[in-house]
Amino acid sequence: MSPQPAVEAIDLVKQFEDNTAVDGVSFEVPQGTVLGMLGPNGAGKTTTVRMLTTLSRPTSGTGRVAGFDVVKEPDMVRRNMGLTGQAATVDELLTARENLRLIGRLSGMPKGEIGPKGDALLERFSLTDAGDRVVKHYSGGMRRRLDLAVSLIANPPVLFLDEPTTGLDPHSRNELWEVLRGLVRDGTTLVLTTQYLAEADELADDIIVIDKGKIIASGTPTQLKAQAGSASVVLTVTDRADLSAAEALVRRCVHDVYVEPEARRVTAKAGGLTDMTSIADALAQSGIAIDDLGLMRPSLDDVFLSLTGHRAEEALDDSEAADPDAEKEGALR
């Protein structure tokens, strides 16, 4: 096995008429690993994936998938990767088997292998019973699973997944995660985009955080969460008169404390559950009446706030116009 990365982005830039959607993105994905691309809507994740999957031509820079250049050898790239787009792009009027047969055929598989491979995939994704049903009648989760099965028909060594679990209920999401882990065990390299820190955390070996077309952080999930700041203990007292006593008490356990008098709330950076329990013990002994006490884990929002100084929703507002998909609203292009 060569040490060559399965996917490489080399200073990728994509410029649309009035904005730069991707602004110099470079990364490497070693074979058999999972890269999570994390970022808000319109950050440039989808555009990056579109360039790496030859759907969109980079303004400058290039990428390599399975060793082939996405600009110079797009056909070889297409033979070596699968893509599961944001919307489940299966044909609604075809059955699952017909979808698999169509894409298998167009992938250039030998005709005789398409049927058995399709059946094996249906089995793996628990769709065997629904295999001859028209996809229109599928649930959202089934559609996603079929979409993934279709992407895997030709056994691509590299699979791109653009927000694979957006819109799925937690149960279907867990199911899909399990399937993806199985693929990685079999040696497939995954590149997945997501807006959910939890998803990147669950699946990815490495994460890059993208905002406004640039990579603003990268590392393993653990490194990234450490960078994003630890969890916080949030305490709300019943009586505002107790606020300063509560603050003093919390300060004895942890250093970083922030008080909001109107909300009767004390927020403190916490190392983990131990800080939380020691604060709870101290409170019980002091007799201060409280409304609420809880531990808040860092969310994608916090990662963003700490990395960029703005919240993810703000980024979304800014770049809505920048996101080419947002144009879909207008009737005439």
Next chain:
Amino acid sequence: MTTTADPVAGNARPQIHPLSLAASSGAVVRRNLIHIKRMPELLLDVTIQPVMFVLLFAFVFGGSIAVEGSNYREFLVPGIMVQTIVFASFIVAIGLTNDLDKGIVDRLKSLPISRASILVGRSISSLIHSSIGIAVMALTGLLIGWRVRNGFIDGVFAFGLILLFGFAMIWVGIWVGSLFSSVEAVQGFMFTVMFPLTFLANTFAPTENMPSVLRTIAEWNPVSALAQACRELWGNGPPAAADAAFPLHHPELFSIGWSLLITAAFAPLAVAAFRRRSRD
């Protein structure tokens, strides 16, 4: 790169032999035809609708429309066939917009096939769709007295002209389908353009009695040349009036000419719009 050997070792991969343009287009056509099988109502536009037009014009308005030297029903059938083929552009546009909108085009573009096969497949299946309509029209026509009277070769030639015009219309459809991003927008646009185009012509009534400006427009309308050509080749109508505009005196020639001209004008526009739309 010299070999197709998989540079990334993994589980066993099937031998990949990329398809020719013909084979991949064929697969796309088959997929589009399955759509028709699953939703036969897709065919209403080329079956029930034109038949209703025939009945409406032949039996409701027909009595008041006089065609010198011919029977109105025979005059009408070629007109409706031409209208059906003009609407081929509509069928292409709707299908393409749908595929673009639902991400099917992206899916196809991520596969190792020639990107032309997406358009070729769409065009061929739309021509088949419209041809079903032409066949239904021919059968309906036979029932109400329409006949091909001038022999086999002329008869086939007229059908050939209709298909050639359909080919030109497909490029218009690809252009419109790539330009608009919703099926509703395509419908709105096409109805606004296609109805005047098919009515401001000799499709349903001879042009002689139209006001002179309208008459000139109607007689230069490509739709009229094609309808006139079919009527003459099938022996369904009188030759053009002596004072009719030039194209109606050479309808076969103008049918071919208009088809080529429309193709030459719209094919580059269509390809450019499709590329822009699918963000090459």
